[in-house]
Amino acid sequence: MIKAKERKILSKIGRNEPCPCGSGKKYKKCCIDRPHPVMRHWSYEEVDEMDTEDIIQMLESIGIPFDEDTFLEDVEKYDLAQDISEGWFDDFKVTAQGRDEDFPWFAAWVLWERMAPADNVSVEQMSNSIDEGEQYFLAGDRETGCDIWLEVWKAIKVKCQQQACSDLGLLDEQFRGAFFVSNFVQDLEMELRNAGVRNKSYFKKRLDYCREFLTVFPDADDLILANMRRSVAESYAYLGDYEQADLEFEGIVRERPHDPWGYIAWGDIYTSKWLGGELDYDKARDFYLKALAIADDRGDILAVQERLEGIENAILKVSLMDPAVKTQTEGD
Numbered sequence: 301m302i303k304a305k306e307r308k309i310l311s312k313i314g315r316n317e318p319c320p321c322g323s324g325k326k327y328k329k330c331c332i333d334r335p336h337p338v339m340r341h342w343s344y345e346e347v348d349e350m351d352t353e354d355i356i357q358m359l360e361s362i363g364i365p366f367d368e369d370t371f372l373e374d375v376e377k378y379d380l381a382q383d384i385s386e387g388w389f390d391d392f393k394v395t396a397q398g399r400d401e402d403f404p405w406f407a408a409w410v411l412w413e414r415m416a417p418a419d420n421v422s423v424e425q426m427s428n429s430i431d432e433g434e435q436y437f438l439a440g441d442r443e444t445g446c447d448i449w450l451e452v453w454k455a456i457k458v459k460c461q462q463q464a465c466s467d468l469g470l471l472d473e474q475f476r477g478a479f480f481v482s483n484f485v486q487d488l489e490m491e492l493r494n495a496g497v498r499n500k501s502y503f504k505k506r507l508d509y510c511r512e513f514l515t516v517f518p519d520a521d522d523l524i525l526a527n528m529r530r531s532v533a534e535s536y537a538y539l540g541d542y543e544q545a546d547l548e549f550e551g552i553v554r555e556r557p558h559d560p561w562g563y564i565a566w567g568d569i570y571t572s573k574w575l576g577g578e579l580d581y582d583k584a585r586d587f588y589l590k591a592l593a594i595a596d597d598r599g600d601i602l603a604v605q606e607r608l609e610g611i612e613n614a615i616l617k618v619s620l621m622d623p624a625v626k627t628q629t630e631g632d
Contacts, residue, residue: 341399344428347406352414355407362396364388364404368415371408375416379459379474380423381409421455427478433491442495446502449488453509456481460516467519485513486524489531496538507535526556530565537569542578545569553590560600563591567607571614581611 319330347355356366374384385404388394396403412422429452436445456471465471471481492506510528513520533548546566553562567587570580585608592604 342402342406344406344409344424347403347410350410352411355411358403359388359407362400362403363392363394365392371411372415375412375420375422380478381405381412382424384408384412419454419458421452421458423475423478426452426455426475430479430484437491442491443499443502446488446491446495446505449484449491450505450509452484453488453512456485457512457516467517468521468524482521482524485517486527489513489528493531493534496535500539503535503538507532507539510535526552526559526561530561534565534569537578538572542569558594560591560595560604563587563594564600564604564607567591571607571611581615585611 350358359366371384374387378384382405385408388404388408394404409422409424412420413425416422429448433445433448433452436442436448459471463470468482468485475481489506489510492502492509496503496506510531513528514525514532518525529548529552533545533552536542536548537545549562549566553559553566556562564587567584570578570584570587588604588607588611592601592608595601595604
């Protein structure tokens with residue numbers, strides 16, 4: 301029989317956390333489905349195949365008198381279905397043994413999905429959706445993956461509003477064992493950019509997302525906020541609104557005068573030929589030189605120098621194809 305303490309520890313193992321067997325792999329890539337004397341044998345999929353009435357009957361058969369009104373109150377109170385199931389073990393004389401000891405957790409998870417308001421999503425649901433989105437990314441379907449992750453973002457906003465939190469620390473702590481919100485929000489920004497390369501409508505989604513993030517989490521880590529600000533400015537440029545992009549970058553470098561990445565990102569929007577953007581090597585060179593003037597980190601300095609070299613190489617390549625450009629460059 302699995303002891304209550306062991307059950308709670310094991311059920312808190314996140315799918316993306318290191319597997320407790322010591323293999324070094326993620327739990328979802330290792331022992332999540334392997335029989336083990338202290339591993340759970342019930343699966344979410346198995347419980348999800350059951351009718352709601354059968355799930356409730358099973359709960360009652362192991363000593364959990366299910367009450368829908370009380371359950372709906374619990375889903376407003378907790379973030380994880382696991383916490384509801386732990387409450388059942390504390391409040392009732394649960395007779396489940398062996399394999400069945402994990403049934404209440406999966407039952408709470410499935411019933412949450414079926415009974416709770418649509419905008420109230422459990423952390424377990426969010427984690428599953430993140431994994432589902434990752435599968436689409438791996439398959440090359442970045443648009444569908446982003447759409448799934450944007451639904452997770454909606455759920456995170458609801459949790460944040462309920463708890464009146466303005467930074468990511470509280471949610472990171474509460475969701476620990478499932479996923480880190482601070483990692484997810486940055487990954488979502490990156491994947492929206494990747495999707496935008498193929499489908500520009502996702503730059504609009506990226507713009508809206510980043511602006512929303514800045515409103516919802518104004519007290520997030522400074523580096524995350526800076527990246528989101530730059531992403532807003534970049535998205536305007538990639539959507540063809542260079543005037544607004546310049547205004548955004550002006551605000552960024554004014555507010556962060558010692559951060560070279562404001563100028564670096566500003567220069568980048570004028571060298572992104574692969575996005576069909578507006579090429580202006582003179583503007584880009586000017587911004588890169590301003591970045592170089594304030595950069596004091598070796599990595600930042602190298603990043604600027606590589607970009608400056610890239611400009612010179614691009615100009616040389618063009619001049620070899622068009623003598624008029626070469627003459628103009630030499631005259632300058």
